[in-house]
Amino acid sequence: CSAQTKIILDPDLTNTRISKHIYGHFAEHLGRSIYGGVYVGENNTLIPHTAGIRNDIVAALKELKVPNLRWPGGCFADAYQWKDGIGSKKDRPSMINAWWGGTKEDNSFGTHDFLDLCERIGAEPYLAGNVGSGTVKDLSDWVSYVNHPGGSPMAVLRQQNGREKPWNVKMWGVGNEAWGCGGNMTAEYYANIYRQYATFMNDWSKDAKLFRVASGANDGDYHWTETLMKNIPLTMLSGVALHHYSVLDWKDKGPSVAFSEAQYFKTMQEAWKMEEFVTRHSTIMDKYDPDKKVALLVDEWGGWYNVEEGTNPGFLYQQNTMRDAMIAGLTLNIFNNHADRVRGANLAQMVNVLQAVILTKDEKMLLTPTYHVMKMYNVHQDAMLVPVQIQAPDYQFGEEKLPAVSASCSRDSSGKLNISLTNIDYSRSNEVTIQLRGEAYSRVSGQILSSAKMSDHNTFEQPNKIAVADFSNARLEKQVLKLTIPAHSVIVLKVEK
Ligand code: AHR
Numbered sequence: 001c002s003a004q005t006k007i008i009l010d011p012d013l014t015n016t017r018i019s020k021h022i023y024g025h026f027a028e029h030l031g032r033s034i035y036g037g038v039y040v041g042e043n044n045t046l047i048p049h050t051a052g053i054r055n056d057i058v059a060a061l062k063e064l065k066v067p068n069l070r071w072p073g074g075c076f077a078d079a080y081q082w083k084d085g086i087g088s089k090k091d092r093p094s095m096i097n098a099w100w101g102g103t104k105e106d107n108s109f110g111t112h113d114f115l116d117l118c119e120r121i122g123a124e125p126y127l128a129g130n131v132g133s134g135t136v137k138d139l140s141d142w143v144s145y146v147n148h149p150g151g152s153p154m155a156v157l158r159q160q161n162g163r164e165k166p167w168n169v170k171m172w173g174v175g176n177e178a179w180g181c182g183g184n185m186t187a188e189y190y191a192n193i194y195r196q197y198a199t200f201m202n203d204w205s206k207d208a209k210l211f212r213v214a215s216g217a218n219d220g221d222y223h224w225t226e227t228l229m230k231n232i233p234l235t236m237l238s239g240v241a242l243h244h245y246s247v248l249d250w251k252d253k254g255p256s257v258a259f260s261e262a263q264y265f266k267t268m269q270e271a272w273k274m275e276e277f278v279t280r281h282s283t284i285m286d287k288y289d290p291d292k293k294v295a296l297l298v299d300e301w302g303g304w305y306n307v308e309e310g311t312n313p314g315f316l317y318q319q320n321t322m323r324d325a326m327i328a329g330l331t332l333n334i335f336n337n338h339a340d341r342v343r344g345a346n347l348a349q350m351v352n353v354l355q356a357v358i359l360t361k362d363e364k365m366l367l368t369p370t371y372h373v374m375k376m377y378n379v380h381q382d383a384m385l386v387p388v389q390i391q392a393p394d395y396q397f398g399e400e401k402l403p404a405v406s407a408s409c410s411r412d413s414s415g416k417l418n419i420s421l422t423n424i425d426y427s428r429s430n431e432v433t434i435q436l437r438g439e440a441y442s443r444v445s446g447q448i449l450s451s452a453k454m455s456d457h458n459t460f461e462q463p464n465k466i467a468v469a470d471f472s473n474a475r476l477e478k479q480v481l482k483l484t485i486p487a488h489s490v491i492v493l494k495v496e497k
Contacts, residue, residue, distance in 0.1 A: 002484065003393035003425070005405040005432045011386050011417055012438040018410055019295075020067040020381035021344040022335045023374060024126065026300060028074035029109075030100040030353050031315025037351035037360055038117065039109045042089075047363045052109070053117050056365050057351065060358060061121040064371065065378045068171060070126040070299055070346045071114050075099040075181035077173070078132030082142045085110020086161050099181060101314030111146065115167045124171060126299075126346070131175030131197055131215070132183040140200035143172070147208040168208040171344075173299065174198055177243065178215040179224060187227035190215065194228070198236050213297055213344075216241030217281065219273070225281045229288035239295040239344060240285065244277055245304045245354075246270035246327055256305040256318035257455050261426050264323055264454060265397040267303060268424050271327045272402055274301065274334050282341040297344035298335065302355030302370075303327045304348075316353045320368035321457040322466065322488050324355050325449055328373040329406070329422030329490040332380075336408035336420075339385045347374070359460075366463040372449050376468060376492045379418040383410035386417065395425040405430050405485065417441065417495040423485040426454060434481040436495070443496040444481060446471035450489040 027033050042052040049055055072080050076099055084093045085107040092107040118125040127146075129139040144154035146167045155166070174197050175182045178190040185193065194214050203209045214237060217224035228240055246267050248254045254263045281296055303324050304316075311317045328347070335342045347370070351358045357371035386409035394401035404425040410418050423430050448471035458465050471491055474483035485491050 006391045007434040008389040014384035016385040018339040019343040024068040024346040025350040026070040026346040027350045029076045032352040066123040068124040077128035077176045078182040126171035128173035147204045175215040187224045191231035211238040213239040243300040247304045295343035299346040300348045302348045325369035326424045333406040333408040364460045380410045383412045419493040436479045444476045446493040
C-alpha cells in the first residue's frame with residue numbers, strides 16, 4: 001500500500017549555494033583502498049593503468065565529478081611520514097600500517113602519485129596532516145613542498161623529484177580524530193595544538209591560500225566543537241570537521257548483505273541522526289561565528305558493517321546494497337538542506353573500503369548503488385539551494401518510526417530545478433505531490449535507482465543488477481508535480497521552464 005508525501009518548493013527564495021565539496025570522497029591507506037584498488041603498481045601488466053593508477057577507476061571517478069579527495073587518512077594520516085613517500089620508489093623506506101591490518105606500507109604511492117590522481121580525475125586534493133606523531137616542522141615542510149613556487153629547500157626537493165610547478169593545494173586537515181586515533185587528546189589540548197600547527201602552515205602564494213580544517217567532533221560531542229570555536233581565533237580557522245558513521249553496534253556491526261529489517265531500521269535511525277548532529281554543531285558554531293565564515297565539514301560519513309567473510313578484519317571490505325543507497329540519498333539531502341554551514345563532506349571511503357562507490361577484484365571493477373546515488377545527485381554541485389517544506393509519512397517498525405521520504409532541491413545556473421527524493425521505507429511506496437511556487441515550469445524528466453529487494457547489490461558476476469533507469473512517471477500539471485516513489489528508491493527529477 002502507498003503513503004502520501006506533500007512537498008512545497010520555493011524556487012524564488014534561493015540565497016545559499018550548495019558547495020560542490022559536499023560531494024567529496026576519501027581514500028585512506030587502508031586495506032585495498034590504494035594498493036590493489038586505485039593503485040596497481042607501475043609494472044602491472046594485467047590491469048590497464050597509467051603510472052600505476054587504474055584507468056577504469058579514473059574514468060568512473062571523472063564521470064562521478066569528484067570535487068575533492070581526502071588522503072592519506074583517517075587514522076593513517078597521523079602515522080604517515082610524507083617524506084618517505086617521495087623520490088625514487090626503490091629507495092623509499094617501508095613502515096608497518098599499525099592501524100589497518102599490520103601490513104607493510106612500502107610508500108610506493110606517495111604525494112606525487114596522489115596529486116597526479118587528483119589532477120587526472122579533476123578533484124581538489126584535501127591533504128590530512130600528521131599532528132598525532134609528526135612534528136610541526138614536518139607538516140610545515142609538506143605545505144612548502146607542495147605549494148612553494150620555487151627557491152625554498154622543499155620546493156627545490158620537489159623539483160628534483162620531477163615536479164616543477166607547485167600544486168597549490170588549498171584544503172588541509174590539521175590532524176584527524178585528535179580525540180581518538182589522532183592522539184587521544186582533550187578538546188582543550190587539541191585547540192592549542194591546532195593553533196601551533198596551523199601557524200606554521202604557510203600561505204605561500206595568493207593561489208595557495210590555505211583552507212585549514214580542525215579535526216572535529218565524533219557524533220554528538222558538542223563540547224569538542226564548542227571548545228574549538230571558543231579557543232581558536234576565527235582568522236586561523238576555515239573549517240571544523242565532524243565524523244559520523246551509521247553503525248548498529250561497534251561490537252557487532254551486522255552483515256553488509258544478509259541483514260534483517262530490524263537491522264536495516266537501526267541503520268536508518270543512525271543515518272537520520274546526521275540531521276540532529278549537523279543542526280546542533282551548527283548552532284554552536286553560530287554562537288561564535290554568526291556570519292558563518294567557518295565551514296562544517298563532515299569529512300567522514302557512511303555505513304559501517306562487519307567485513308565480508310574470509311577477508312582481513314583490518315581491511316574493512318564490505319558489500320554495498322540498496323541500504324547503502326538509502327544512507328547516501330538521505331544523508332546528501334540533509335547536507336544540501338544545511339548548505340549554509342555544511343560546506344564539505346567526504347564519504348568513507350572511495351574504493352574497496354566501507355561504503356565504497358567502487359569495488360575491485362583483480363582486473364574487474366564494479367560500481368555500487370552508492371556510486372549511482374552520488375552521480376544522480378551531482379547535479380546539485382554548486383547549484384542554489386531551494387528551500388523545501390515537506391510533510392512525510394512515517395516509516396514505522398514496531399513501536400518506532402522515522403520520516404520515510406526526504407527531499408532536497410536546487411536551481412542550476414540555467415534555471416532548471418533538480419529535486420532529489422529518497423524513500424527509505426522498507427516496503428511501502430509513497431505518492432508524492434510537489435507544489436512549485438513562483439515561475440511556471442513546463443517539463444519534467446527524471447532518473448530512478450530502485451531494486452526489488454533491499455539487500456540487492458552488484459557483484460562481479462552481475463555488475464549491472466542495480467543501475468540507474470529513466471523515470472518518466474512524474475506528471476506536471478498547473479505547477480503541481482505528482483509521482484509515486486517505490487519503496488527503498490531514489491529519484492532525481494529535472495524540471496524545466
Ligand atoms: O574510515 C575508517 C576510519 O574511521 C578512519 O581511519 C578514522 O578516521 C575513522 O575512525
